[in-house]
Amino acid sequence: MNNQRVVIIGAGFAGISAARTFAGTSVDVLLLDRHNYHTFLPLLHQVATCELEPEHIVCPIRKLLKAQPNVQFATNEVKRVDFVSQVIETNNCLIPYDYLILACGSTSQFFGIPGVYEHCFPLKNLENSVNLRNQIIYCFELAQEEADFSRRQELLTFTIVGGGATGVELAGELAELIYGTLVNDYPAIDFRRVRVVLLQAGDKLLPEMPLHLSVYAKRQLQKMGVEVKVASRVTKVMENAVYWEDSHFKNSQTIPCQTVIWTAGVCGNPVAKKWGLVTDNNGKVTVLPTLQVPEYPQVYIVGDLAAPQHEQFPMLAPVAIQQGTTATNNILRQIKGKNPQPMRYQHQGSMVIIGRHAAVANLFGKVNLTGFVAWLLWLFVHLACLPSTRNRFHVLLNWVWSYFSCDRSVRLILPLHPTNQSKPAPQGTTEDGKRVEIN
Amino acid sequence: MNNQRVVIIGAGFAGISAARTFAGTSVDVLLLDRHNYHTFLPLLHQVATCELEPEHIVCPIRKLLKAQPNVQFATNEVKRVDFVSQVIETNNCLIPYDYLILACGSTSQFFGIPGVYEHCFPLKNLENSVNLRNQIIYCFELAQEEADFSRRQELLTFTIVGGGATGVELAGELAELIYGTLVNDYPAIDFRRVRVVLLQAGDKLLPEMPLHLSVYAKRQLQKMGVEVKVASRVTKVMENAVYWEDSHFKNSQTIPCQTVIWTAGVCGNPVAKKWGLVTDNNGKVTVLPTLQVPEYPQVYIVGDLAAPQHEQFPMLAPVAIQQGTTATNNILRQIKGKNPQPMRYQHQGSMVIIGRHAAVANLFGKVNLTGFVAWLLWLFVHLACLPSTRNRFHVLLNWVWSYFSCDRSVRLILPLHPTNQSKPAPQGTTEDGKRVEIN
Structure with a gap:
């Protein structure tokens, strides 16, 4: 047989x-x-914020399956x-x-909101995260040279839509990148004008977490310079602005900005x-x-x-x-002719990193942690779960390096050619500086 | 004033x-x-052969100039x-x-040879090296699935044109990648059929080096499985073949192959x-x-x-x-009103790495080294010359890792979007697998 x-x-x-x-x-x-590689998606936000090299969160699939002669792989x-x-x-x-x-x-998932597909940066795969990294650095490069005040303000405003784990982690990392590292790179830019805005449609951040962890996350982000707006539903996105309304008072508002990052639906x-x-x-x-x-x-x-x-x-x-x-x-x-069995899911918990010494963790649905302990645990668990030992060494080196130097070294504009067609088309930049839609 | x-x-x-x-x-x-980054060009061939991440041989220019307030930078x-x-x-x-x-x-420099611009992979900048890496891995992915014998042979033949430092280093690294790492990844491919060919128009490799170093380099490459053909001048390149003639006997020959790498002129x-x-x-x-x-x-x-x-x-x-x-x-x-002075060049020598424990070095035009000592010196000098300490740590980690594991871990197909327009257009691959010319 x-x-x-x-x-x-x-x-x-x-x-x-x-x-x-x-x-x-x-x-x-x-x-x-x-693709011929497996991507460790939980660290995408660190690629987008110049903390990690894209190669460090991926691993060749053939390498992962080397010890299994009965498993073949094909790209x-x-x-x-x-x-x-x-x-x-x-x-x-x-x-x-x-x-x-x-x-x-x-x-x-864009919920049919006008302009989201066309103008937002998603963060669902490796190309997305590299595109976003390029866009962030590129905005600063342009802003440094831009004479027009309102256009400069648009370039220096970054709006993140979605207050779930991805949105919170990205907002924290982005604030650290901007106010910790880029502030030294662009002496001509007034960093009091640089805005990181987090819009959350629901009434609290991290809806799946206990309330006091959400409150902690919001307070930490605000301390780091992020403008957190809860109960704020996006109604439209345009090339240089995001429109939203307060869920309670229904008054419509606008944030002029060139970069809108969409983490609100899947x-x-x-x-x-x-x-x-x-x-x-x-x-x-x-x-x-x-x-x-x-x-x-x-x-x-x-x-x-x-x-x-x-x-x-x-x-x-x-x-x-x-x-x-x-x-x-x-x-x-x-x-073997036996009946399949239903899955028994064991919930181990979830964690969200916010910034240096700041994270929240909910373990087994019971134990809640915040601050330094949760942060250490987040780092340890993510390091341990990386697909290969080599990934672990490089990521650890990057983390130790940026912890002690307060420097994020992958702040490069190195556009990836998008290869991912069935996922939403990401936005990119051409070499002559125009933003383009890649279809 | x-x-x-x-x-x-x-x-x-x-x-x-x-x-x-x-x-x-x-x-x-x-x-x-x-670009917003400086590229350490002497390690391009290691990016092309899956040894180093592209981010590890570049450094943000703003970081390099951080300590100099009188120097501004603009992308x-x-x-x-x-x-x-x-x-x-x-x-x-x-x-x-x-x-x-x-x-x-x-x-x-393509010397007007037909087909070189259209079909060859140059190796002059970071995009080139990433394109070449993708192409090498992609050829193996296709060959693994290819039923037609002659088409599979074309995919598995890699021709390097130019026996200068770049060509020799690339040939050695490519042979190590193929016969050391990829051989474990593709069990369905007969690696005795995989060819790495080095074509050199002149009578010896490394023309600027003393004769015995050239002889050593040739012998080492041959030991590693590279077919070295000196006095072999390329006359034409087509999509699936390179044509060359023996400079002495003038007989024309053909190598069917999908990948021709051009390092022959600048x-x-x-x-x-x-x-x-x-x-x-x-x-x-x-x-x-x-x-x-x-x-x-x-x-x-x-x-x-x-x-x-x-x-x-x-x-x-x-x-x-x-x-x-x-x-x-x-x-x-x-x-200051003084006369400019002529440059006084101090030649420190040159070195070429060939493979594990194999390199040649000519120091100050006097001291010649081969083998293990030259190899160690090459590694040490290149590590020391990298633009930042962080680069050094990551490159050293990669070198130590691949030395002991005999594994090259960056074997990823991760296409870069070319941004370099005034240099020759590199070839790339589209996501559906066709090779395209990017203009």
């Missing part, structure tokens, strides 16, 4: 976790991703999946499968719907508690794309990793 | 050296470069220089100068001629021994762009650095 063939689409946390769980089995596994873009005939169509071939794990992740990768799966309002695929698609019991959905019935999991790396393991174990059970 | 204003165009070795020599003087200096593209009215025209403004230092460097940046300066056959500006342009005594040419009368300097970093210092000192003398 031939070995069963499992195909995994997507090499994020869930896909890699699923592939690794097949180690030592007699199943033939093929992992597909459009390939999946065009279509035929769930009935169990065949995947890529750029250059057709791949049949016995079992399929879909781990295509999520993408930014939805499942639209390919799932395109390929014919049933998705919820959020673009996620509704699956059984075993992570199987109801119509196709040999197809599993894991990670941000999965919406298990009657359950709501946070979009966190540990969830994706546990789902990857569950899917693999269930496939192995199916191959 | 107002301070004299000096403008320096180009922040390579010569430009940075000139700017730094103005430290502590009362001259107002403006340094212009199209700007110079469009034109009017040497008569002493005005520089950039993208967005006119900049008058009292003294000008032109340090615009060099670019690849000429002065063409902007000098475009702006009306008198250049020699090699595009370099003929200058007085004081580095002044004969027609415009307040204009200095330094680095690869300068061709001092009656003298021939190698295109090396130490030459550029000494020329930058000379130009600055001569300007300071002119301001």
